[in-house]
Amino acid sequence: MNPDTPVAPCRRATARRRLACLLLAGCSVTHGLPALAAGPSAADGAKAHAAPSHHRPRAPRDGLIVIAHRGASGYRPEHTLEAYRLAIRQGADFIEPDLVATRDGVLIARHENEISGTTDVARHPEFADRRTTKRVDGQLVTGWFTEDFTLAEIRRLRARERIPGIRPDNARFDGLYTIPTFAEILRLAARESRGHRRIGVYPETKHPTYFAREGRRLDGSPIGISLGQALVETLVEEGFTDPRRVFIQSFEFENLIELHEAIMPAAGVDLPLVQLYDDLDTAVPYDLAYNVAQGRDLATVxxxxxxxxxxxxxxGTPYGAFATPAVLGWMKANYASGVGPWKGNLLPRAPLAPPVDGDGDGEAEVVSRSTARVHPMLGDALAQGLLVHPYTLRAEEGYLAQAPNGNVATALAEAVQLYGLGVNGFFIDQPDVGVAARDIFREINRPLIEGR
Structure with a gap:
């Protein structure tokens, strides 16, 4: 997904005390919703960055969920069992694995099928000759690719922090963790589910057209793996098919339509599907570009x-053309339970010059400002009855924005705002921040709910 760790200074307080801290930090409240401009400052948040909390959550009866983006990836290298385990202990409702396939067809969790940035594969001389250049979704990519490794070979690799320049603390875990399979992630979620709390999974199929039709292995043979088929088969094999505990997401349209029309019915399951959106103005769904180039009958697809x-x-039809009421309504009627738009589209930002120092460390890293606008897609999707799960909230200074009042809004304030705007959940790299935001939002709205 496209490109938030600090917890509010009152992280360990009750929800009511968290709300008090938020207000004392300068938050204005309008109609029960803290403005994005408000909330603890970035500097306040940075002071609480050191240690992740271990939250004891309640089941989300109001439908508001916190989705751990690749696990607690603000605290541990992403897509590792340790990142997922920490996310669960911090209170996440769903953990999100991006899924790619090995040469022998096993689904593993990696951000991309090219793994030089997320594993130590470059330090394995026995794999040096597998470095190559491929075209993935229309872009030339050089490195090592999962489809050229068996699962047994993947087991010899260890995970690395993908963005150590932004998350240097995570780099201390480099080399410690293995690359998990999807089945192992499902078993972790099952083990960690206790009492009334049931941990869910939110898998994404990465590059499904590439894996199924276009991509080739190092020896030139076609990959020919349906990620959707493999995903559903793994869910069935692991007995993880409760529709309240699974969302399946993809940036491609054909992949989700095929899941709804053929793959899931054949397996006897019915799971909610979420259509992801890349940048509305510039990005194009790759499956559409590929199918047009191949001359396929688009009405059939x-x-x-x-x-x-x-x-x-x-x-060249961009994602924005699929964000209209007519398209959203058709998607809801035919295959989608929800949409996952990029947060940068829902809450547009503008460049900020010069940058400002949001956390008081002497480095000016906040380079954007809020426009105080909300994209109409949000209201249109909600009006069609679609769930809305935007991505991705991140707490590091470089991902934050200056609010209209001049303060730098934390991920906590942004998360509270999103709940107030009607989203049902969001992807976040620091799940404890998302859980704290939900507690605050519930506390703010308690008088309104109890007064009905």
Whole structure:
């Protein structure tokens, strides 16, 4: 997913005390919603960055969820069992694995199928000759690719922090953790589910068109693996098919339609599907570009979707063309339970010059400001009855924005705002911050709920 760790200074307090801290920090409240401009300052948040909390959550009866983006990836290298385990202990409701496939067809959790940035593969001389250049989703990528390794070979690798320049503390865990399979993640979620709390999983199929149709292994043979088919088969094999505990997401449309129309019915399961959106203005769904280039019958692939898109389906049709009420309504009626838009589209930002120092460390790293606008897609999706789960909240200074009042809003304030705008959940790298935000939002709205 596209490109928040500090916890509010009152992290260990009750929800009511957290709310008091938020207000004392300068938060304005309008109609029960803390403004994005408010909340603890970035400097306050940074003081509480050191140690993640171990939250004892209650089940989310109001439907508001916290999704651990690749696990507690603000605290541990992403897509490791340790990152997922910490996310669960911090109170996340769902853990999110990005799924790619090995040469022998096993699903593993990696951000991409190219693994030089997330594993120590470059330190294994026995794999030096597997470094190559491939075209993935139209882009040339050089490195080592999961489809060229068996699971047994992947087991010899260890995870590394993907962005050590931003998260240097995570780099101390480099080399400690193995690369988990999807099945292992499901077993972890099952083991950690206790009492009324049931941990869910939110897998994403990464590059499904590449794996199924376009991609080739190092020896030139086609990969030919359906990530959707393998995903559902693994869920069934592990007995993890409760629709209240699974969301399946993808940036591609064909992949989700195929899951709804063929793969899930054949397996006897019915799980909610979430359509992800890349940047609305510049990005194009890769499956659409590929299918147009291959001359495939788009009506056979997408059904009546094309009739809902202004101008029809073209190779360059951007994600924004699929964010209209007509398309959102069709998706809801035909395959999707929710949408996952990029947070930068829902809450547009503008460049900030010069940058400002938000956390008081002497380095000016806040380079954007809030425009105080909300994209109409949010209201349109909610009006169609779709769940809305935006991505990704991150707490590090470089991911934050200056609010209209001049303060730098923390991820905590941004998360409270998103709940107030009606989202049902969000992806966040620091799950404890998301849980704290939900506690605050519930406390703010308690008088309104109890007064009904």
């Amino acid at each position: 997408y059904g009546e979707l094309g009739s809902k898109v202004e101008g029809g389906l073209q190779a």
